[in-house]
Amino acid sequence: MSATNHKFELAARPVGLPKPSDWSFKEEPVREPGEGELAVRILYISLDPAMRGWMNDRRSYIPPVQIGEVMRALALGRVVSSRNPKFAAGDHVYGPLGVQEYAVTNGRALVKVDAAAAPLPLYLSALGMPGLTAYFGLLDIGRPQPGETVVISGAAGAVGAVAGQIARIKGCRVVGIAGGPQKCTYLRELGFDAAIDYKSENVYRAMLQHSPKGVDVFFDNVGGDQLEAALSILARNGRIIICGAISQYNATMPMKGPSNYLSLLVNHGTMTGFVVGDYVQRWGEALPELAGWIRDGRLKSREHIVEGIENFPAALLMLFSGENHGKLILRVAEP
Numbered sequence: 096m097s098a099t100n101h102k103f104e105l106a107a108r109p110v111g112l113p114k115p116s117d118w119s120f121k122e123e124p125v126r127e128p129g130e131g132e133l134a135v136r137i138l139y140i141s142l143d144p145a146m147r148g149w150m151n152d153r154r155s156y157i158p159p160v161q162i163g164e165v166m167r168a169l170a171l172g173r174v175v176s177s178r179n180p181k182f183a184a185g186d187h188v189y190g191p192l193g194v195q196e197y198a199v200t201n202g203r204a205l206v207k208v209d210a211a212a213a214p215l216p217l218y219l220s221a222l223g224m225p226g227l228t229a230y231f232g233l234l235d236i237g238r239p240q241p242g243e244t245v246v247i248s249g250a251a252g253a254v255g256a257v258a259g260q261i262a263r264i265k266g267c268r269v270v271g272i273a274g275g276p277q278k279c280t281y282l283r284e285l286g287f288d289a290a291i292d293y294k295s296e297n298v299y300r301a302m303l304q305h306s307p308k309g310v311d312v313f314f315d316n317v318g319g320d321q322l323e324a325a326l327s328i329l330a331r332n333g334r335i336i337i338c339g340a341i342s343q344y345n346a347t348m349p350m351k352g353p354s355n356y357l358s359l360l361v362n363h364g365t366m367t368g369f370v371v372g373d374y375v376q377r378w379g380e381a382l383p384e385l386a387g388w389i390r391d392g393r394l395k396s397r398e399h400i401v402e403g404i405e406n407f408p409a410a411l412l413m414l415f416s417g418e419n420h421g422k423l424i425l426r427v428a429e430p
């Protein structure tokens with residue numbers, strides 16, 4: 096194979112927000128796949144807040160990316176040559192292919208996707224990891240009941256927007272928290288009953304106003320003050336879903352936890368964390384349902400696509416400044 100790969104390796108462990116010198120951009124020839132391997136031309140790379148955590152040398156649900164290793168990322172690509180009987184040239188595949196243009200892999204972590212059934216970026220969005228995160232986090236842990244109030248932080252993002260729409264489908268009253276008037280307008284367009292702009296409103300007071308009987312389910316993507324506010328007005332038997340805490344990912348000081356956790360005791364509440372990978376055996380039950388809701392127009396997905404692998408370092412930062420409007424994806428080749 097005469098192709099050339101470009102890739103981003105982790106060069107240093109970031110302190111605070113990742114900076115350009117934390118990466119090294121490398122060029123290399125693409126090697127021929129060996130027996131049992133396949134070569135994939137990567138088309139779309141998923142940019143996820145979790146990538147920031149994978150850069151830390153800290154115990155987590157997955158080992159950290161090592162210095163000098165290709166940055167870990169979920170991606171979608173097309174098989175260009177295969178010596179693995181499970182894959183053929185032309186197949187579209189999704190999995191942890193990394194921030195690069197080509198990957199040569201044994202294929203064990205890859206799944207095939209049907210390019211004819213849905214636009215490819217959807218497999219990184221509502222029909223991929225973020226959609227599954229919203230589905231299992233909300234339904235398995237949150238167990239929302241019709242008429243209950245569900246509050247979602249990071250609501251205009253990839254996970255939050257899907258979680259909010261599923262809560263609406265389940266007959267709940269849904270309040271979303273997002274940064275800025277444009278994102279709040281988007282939430283109302285998606286059918287959220289109310290939207291709170293945390294950049295211009297007092298989140299606690301606004302949450303109280305929109306959840307007069309208390310918060311039955313809080314789907315938390317942000318942590319920090321927003322989690323503290325939700326705990327303060329938790330309803331009896333309220334459930335808090337710890338999906339993420341993006342407000343803390345670049346903290347240079349120790350992470351600040353909620354000081355009012357005894358609200359769980361008073362209200363007979365629960366606060367439960369989860370990782371979407373724990374549900375991998377059950378993805379098959381969620382995907383047809385998500386696809387059905389998309390088909391019948393009840394679930395909308397929005398992708399924010401940035402062009403060019405060279406823009407990876409700057410694009411990743413958009414997740415932390417809130418510049419992404421929808422699931423952030425890097426397109427590195429024409430599909």
Ligand SMILES: NC(=O)c1ccc[n+]([C@@H]2O[C@H](COP(=O)([O-])OP(=O)(O)OC[C@H]3O[C@@H](n4cnc5c(N)ncnc54)[C@H](OP(=O)(O)O)[C@@H]3O)[C@@H](O)[C@H]2O)c1
Binds near residue numbers: 250273416417420
């Ligand atoms: N548990 C799991 O298995 C799992 C799986 C996937 C994702 N997650 C978590 O889910 C969360 C959302 O991920 P996503 O992929 O859907 O990202 P996203 O919401 O599409 O993008 C990140 C958004 O976070 C908001 N944000 C950034 N910094 C913030 C801050 N300091 N305070 C408040 N909001 C801030 C920004 O929106 P605004 O403009 O509204 O501020 C930004 O657009 C993350 O915490 C992620 O780690 C967890």
